[in-house]
Amino acid sequence: MEDFKQGLLEGKKRAAARLISMGENGQQEALDVIKELYHKTGNAYVIGVTGPPGAGKSTLTDKLVKVCRAAGHKVGVIAVDPTSPFTGGAILGDRIRMSDLNTDPGVFIRSMGARGNLGGISEATGVAVDVLDIYGCEYIFVETVGVGQSEVDIVKSCDTTLMVMVPGLGDDIQAIKAGVMEIGDVFVINKADRDGAEKTAREIRMMLEFNKNEWNPPVNMAIAVENQGIKELLDSIFEHREYMTGSGKGHVRRVENRKSELLTIVKERMTRKLFEKTYNGEVIDDLSQKVAKKETDPYSAAEMILEKINMN
Structure with a gap:
């Protein structure tokens, strides 16, 4: 375990990958390493990416990570996939969509099976976030499995929650439902070249007007597959970070997250x-x-x- 600990501190991918696997399987040795190095956590900024299935969360995350990498940041990605009914592991759909990031030494991608958790994230997500934080990631993207209105646990694990929506989901009232819509700090309408994109954005803005807070979540437009609107979306995420830091609410959220x-x-x-x-x-x-x-x-x-x- 000393080798794992040293490897993690030196930023070795193999050490981080093994510790996450051990933590996911509930092995005490991994938890012992995190206990000893826990004082080194808290430096990474955790961004949750959630939304309905088919919204393009993986493609959007892929593009956001590339912008962060272009700025020289070390990035971690935890992609929570549906669980295989045969092996209990992740089906790896999200990781396949980000395959060209695998060769980037500054990006660590981990797929995790949801293992039946209805909140959209795996129980071991917290362990993975701590490991990647110690490993030296400046930004950690946690992409949820995409399960629908019950997918709210992501807000308990991140600093900023990005809600990805798409036009043409069928039911206009979806835009004003409680649940996942209430946890978004930043909204983005992906696949904005589709019919109804502006209408969807307008409905979301109307919903946000009813829930007036000090922070008014921006509603961005993007076409991830064409790399359009990505930098503007990342700017909105950074604006939210500045707001949370400046208002002191970022610390309050982290305390609540740790309590959860x-x-x-x-x-x-x-x-x-x-x-x-x-x-x-x-x-x-x-x-x-x-x-x-x-x-x-x-x-x-x-x-x-x-x-x-x-x-x-």
């Missing part, structure tokens, strides 16, 4: 202990059978489990 991360870790470990104390789920399986047969009810069964682990 802390609670997630506690919840995961409590769940793990629950399974350990119920014989790796055997008790739960037995009670599930009884509930299915109507021999007991789920509330009584839950109370039995809690009594067994002294949590009632």
